Amino acid sequence: MGNKSFKLGILVSGRGSNLSAIMDSIDRKELNAEITLVLSNKKEAPALQKCRARGIPSLFLDPKSYGGKAEYDLALVKELRAKSVDLVCLAGYMKLLSDEFISSFRGKIINIHPSLLPSFPGLSAQKQALDYGVKFSGCTVHFVDEGIDTGPVIMQSVVPIYDADDEEKLSQRILEQEHSLYPKAIHTLVEGRIQLEGRRTIQKAENS
Numbered sequence: 001m002g003n004k005s006f007k008l009g010i011l012v013s014g015r016g017s018n019l020s021a022i023m024d025s026i027d028r029k030e031l032n033a034e035i036t037l038v039l040s041n042k043k044e045a046p047a048l049q050k051c052r053a054r055g056i057p058s059l060f061l062d063p064k065s066y067g068g069k070a071e072y073d074l075a076l077v078k079e080l081r082a083k084s085v086d087l088v089c090l091a092g093y094m095k096l097l098s099d100e101f102i103s104s105f106r107g108k109i110i111n112i113h114p115s116l117l118p119s120f121p122g123l124s125a126q127k128q129a130l131d132y133g134v135k136f137s138g139c140t141v142h143f144v145d146e147g148i149d150t151g152p153v154i155m156q157s158v159v160p161i162y163d164a165d166d167e168e169k170l171s172q173r174i175l176e177q178e179h180s181l182y183p184k185a186i187h188t189l190v191e192g193r194i195q196l197e198g199r200r201t202i203q204k205a206e207n208s
């Protein structure tokens with residue numbers, strides 16, 4: 001990467017705890033990148049407050065002010081391009097991206113999802129895992145393609161499910177793993193150590 005700073009654009013809709021984990025990782029110099037823009041589709045997202053508190057550029061774009069999903073997403077693309085974003089990270093962004101958005105940043109959009117994909121894609125992944133009765137779940141960082149949580153897997157963390165778990169307890173246990181997995185996956189991408197071979201991602205060793 002040399003000295004050129006790697007620019008992250010982050011899309012959020014809510015709490016923003018993964019966003020905070022990424023910011024913390026940058027502050028600790030474990031992740032050599034810069035967040036040049038955080039975009040939210042929700043005005044009241046606590047994630048936006050977190051940006052203001054830490055001086056990170058952020059913007060709320062109201063979906064209701066645009067003619068439709070394609071038009072809204074093109075506005076997002078415009079903002080991200082204006083900030084020369086190298087990688088788009090979805091961090092609790094609860095809106096599906098249009099094909100236009102995905103082709104604008106092909107191979108440069110990643111997401112974190114609270115299950116071991118391809119199990120339990122979509123909404124309420126933790127509840128889906130409990131309802132199904134699996135004994136392990138976890139989280140997945142993956143590339144975003146046109147499907148719902150279907151893109152190539154980059155990294156996963158496994159979390160046990162206990163008999164006493166409810167949705168909240170399991171979500172919390174998974175979330176703790178998300179907070180270390182997401183910055184680690186971004187770091188590995190920033191270092192150019194993730195190679196895509198078909199659907200598989202191959203991780204090159206550090207200093208190799």
Ligand code: GAR
Nearest residue numbers: 014015016017018091092112113114
């Ligand atoms: C996280 O658990 C993330 O994995 C999940 O939403 C939560 C956002 O929390 N994302 C999805 O379910 C995407 N389909 P955060 O706003 O505190 O990072």
